[in-house]
Amino acid sequence: MTAPLLEVRKLTLKFGGLTAVSEVDLTVQEGEVAAVIGPNGAGKTSLFNAITGIYEPTSGEVLLGGEDVREPMTRRHLVQQALAGLLLGTMALLATANIDTMWLAVVKNRAEPGFSAGAMAQEAVRYLQALPRIEPRVGRFFVVSGDGKTTLGTAKTRQEALVLRDALPPQPAAATARWLRLLALVVGTAVGVAAARAVWKRTRRTPTSLARRGVARTFQNIRLFHNMTVLENVLVAMDRHLGHTQPWTHPSRRLDTLLPLGLLGMLLALVATLRLGDPAGALPAILLGAFLLGGIAYLVHIGRRGAFSQATLALEAAASDKALELLTFVGLAQNANDLSRNLPYGYQRRLEIARALATQPRLLLLDEPAAGMNPSETVALMHLIRQIRDRGVTVLLIEHHMRVVMGISDRITVLVHGKRIAEGTAEEIRNNPSVIEAYLGTDGEH
């Protein structure tokens, strides 16, 4: 048996002391219409928000097609976190190592002849290990202990000071300073890794990543792009599937075009400078030539293959057709060029559905789609939801209209006070005594 399309396992969502959703299990099979019902405040919308990545569940799992919806930890994330940790650890190390004296011991010596980058690095390492170092002060060079408290000798030049230091009997490193620095490095690294992990954790499950995995939704309180036209609203949602309309990501033979032109530019610039008799200017001229001709080639490339290419225009046209097809499907084709804020409420709900469908979801979550609709609109909505299912999109909905829920749902889950109290077909739910007691009360329709 294949894994269900959506599987929610023991999902708990807490807001401070309030448990909005408590250990809820929910399974939605591919191709069915499932419903979540329950009285106001039962945690239905919170459950939706947890599934679509708007809230991070306190505990529990959400699986899509058998896979955890959270972005998995990859090696890239590990490297990033380790780097962030090392960065902070190094900063903490430098902070405790007293940057001023380190500057004095390592960098200020550079004015002396024969002090190379390698020697500087060596001095830096010695300094951080709290071993005796050389400090230039008042025209003399002092050999001081690692913590700077004891002067071990002075000399007129750096070379002499070096000799003096090397002639010293092996000095113990200043233990306190050394341990403090090590501690700073370790603690800083740990805090850095923890901070990077905390940031990463917040981005593992986002509405964006869920949308890309094929989960779309509508909202209880409508969230359209109010200052766009109806068609634009749908087009925005299609963008992810439009393919490469941005020239800079267009996978064409970019290098093929750039490389020869860049080389030609270099050659021309070289010839020009040599003819002008200024060999010293050859290198800048070559770089400039490559840059200019390469840049021109790139712009031409963008125009031809990207933004203004036939392929892109065709893609845009196809997207418009697809969007219009979706608008026809929900019955809004005649309003395509109206601003969405000017639509009547019921139409706005339909537009939200069309927009959600434009992201090409596998699973569509509808949060109270029939709210505020009159009986005939409600019937049309039920018809629309069935049609959506027939297009191959699985539907999970929250609804208070019992006629809608009972009429179209293959499976119903009942939430009360954040807990699942029943699950089954419409018939089973209707006859479940605990549901009747907790939710339906005595007068069947809500």
Added chain:
Amino acid sequence: MLDTILQQLIIGLTNGMVFALVALGYTMVYGILEFINFAHGDVFMLTSFLALTLVGLFDLQGASGASLAGGLCLVILTCALFGAGLNYVIDRLVYKPLRKAPKLAPLVSAIGVSFILQNLGLFWGGMPLKVFGGGNQAAAPKAFPDILPAHNLLGAGSGLTLMPKDVLVIGASLVVMAALYGVVRFSKLGKAMRATAQDPAAARLMGIDVDQVIGATFLVGGGLAGFAAVIYSLYINTIHYQMGYQNGLYAFTAAVVGGIGNIPGAVLGGLLLGLVRAYSDQFIGAQWQPAVLFGILILILIFRPSGLLGSTAREKV
């Protein structure tokens, strides 16, 4: 080593108290209006000029005993009233007409008021007062006389220094904060403030005069800034017409780290800021202070984005 750590604890706490007092003004106004009163730090600055003027007027330098205590009380009281009044007047003149305007309008106006107050400070600093050292440049930092007795309360031989002014700063701040907490928590005005902060429209429907509550908030915030200005001047002994900017920025940061809109949070943030500053000055170097300080604060905000005591208010979807 232990002495150093304890000494920095005293310094950090006293500095932190000043930050906390100024931060309270930011956080209370933000809690009610969701508006950052950038001029708040400059109210603090102007009041410190008043404090210096009064110290000269009352001839407190060199005074002792009852005359010092009485004079100091009078200075603190006058400055608190001045700060409160100034903040209130700014609100009535500048922010109130913009109450219903888009949020950026009062924000930009507050920045403008901040500059105006700085110029007033510059003007004040140019007055030929004896206590300003006469004939000084208007923009020069002014020395604030050390009017409190400067002896070590722990005995001359102790490795630790605890001066009367440290005790005054910490003790007086604690009393003022406790009083503020009592007012906000238990008084009718406090209840009205909390209601207005949570939902101004609902508060109005309950018969609360929201405008009056906002005015009271500015009064209280200004009074705290005025009080802070006196103890800051007594403690730091230098005032300057641009000091409102940096101290205001630090205090505002303290309010954000504690959780903006949260009164205990502002105090906690202020103390934390003061302590981190003291220890980083001691162990890392004073010139690295802003980098270290704000680096640590960024780190705290990464772990707790809404501040240490801030509620994690989630967007209702």
